[in-house]
Amino acid sequence: LKIDLMFARLSMPTVSDNLDLRDDSYLRSLDIRNIRSLNGCRVTDEILHLVPNKENFWLTLHAIKLWAKRRGIYSNMLGFLGRVSWAVLVARTCQLYPNALATTLVKKFLVFFKMWPKPVLLKQHKESNLNLPVWDPRVYQYHVKPIITPAYPQQNSTYNVSTSTRVVMVEELKHGLAVTNEILQGKSDWPTLFEPWNFFQKYKHYIVLTASASTEEHHLEWIGLVKSKIRVLVGNLERNEFISIAHVKPQSFPGSRELCKQNGYMSMWFLGIVFRKVENAASVNVDLTYVIQSFKVSSQANNLNVLKGGMKTEAAHVKRTHLHYFLPAETLQKRKKHASGLQCKRTSSDGSCLNSSRDTDSRTPDNASLLNKISKLDTSTAERERNLMVLPRVAVPSVSKGLSIPVTDSKMEATVAIRTLGAPVGCTIPGHNTGSQLGSHFVQGQHELSGTPVTDPKNAAPKRPYS
Incomplete structure (x- = not known):
């Protein structure tokens, strides 16, 4: 079980069992660390206090949450939404439709947030004399689709969201709405909504990021730091003028037995890349060397005194047709739709040396039980008549609109090579109806954190290390 264990010291001799932490006066004389620890409980209590029907909310x-995990958009650390953000969005839906049952609330949720209006608030914030820093739309106009926590000091729980992750989440919301409409029309059933999708069939180009260490203890410490910095790599890729989307899969994967023999304990993350269509150009070379080299985790680890011998990261570009070098066949194969989609289990290859990261949540009830509860809810005409929108009086300051992603050509081919020295070997992006110029091989950029040069087996030329 995963447990978030928080500690906070209150300025009071004893703590009673019925203590109401929503009272802002308890924050007096506390330092920022204690305030942040208390804020987790205060936000949860405030959300439950603001929803009209707790059972329908839960x-x-x-x-x-189950849908978000199955569709790969549940991870605050990697730029998607986390537990608090999803809870605030659902609570807002419950406020707008206080008499609706869960079946209707799921649909209304998808309808309302596929447009993702201005900053999402559950209540109007009041002034406080504690003078703690709070989220201000006039200051943080660059935040992508803010979701504001209801407890003081109010914060944006989606500050990690990037342009790419926003596009991916909106796309999934639209897909979920289409499936839900079919379910409510009797054309499909609820397990269809929760069917996982295969990330490795969506994109033509991927970047594989690996983190390895010599011991299991060092590996667990190392992958936590590397994972927390992946969104920095995503941001660097987004700033490249030829890249429109850099989509990281939240789940990590273990290295094969052969890779683990070479590198020790290993975890891999995969980023799907979409290149922009270049107008009036036969081909364009894109060099991603600097982007990869700027992803310096080792220097930060060294500053934190956590860098150990054997800890390293490597990055490589691969095409979809070459993913079998890194992942087992059952992971890459296209998923077949089943009526009992929730019964699908992740299978691990016999060649794996570590278990893959879990995307389950101990707070989520049994999947079958959840579906039974939803399916038994009344969705009759009488129930629909009660689903009138109620608009609470919540004033939202105006903010500037966020950036938009240009529409990319799904047929566009691209070729990327990542190297660390020599003449720039980049990415060729031909125009329409032009096949990829990359052969059956790919160039892998390997970067040793320890500073030891890595030799390319084909040209035996030393490469500059990166971290």
């Missing part, structure tokens, strides 16, 4: 939230 059931809807469990369904939305």
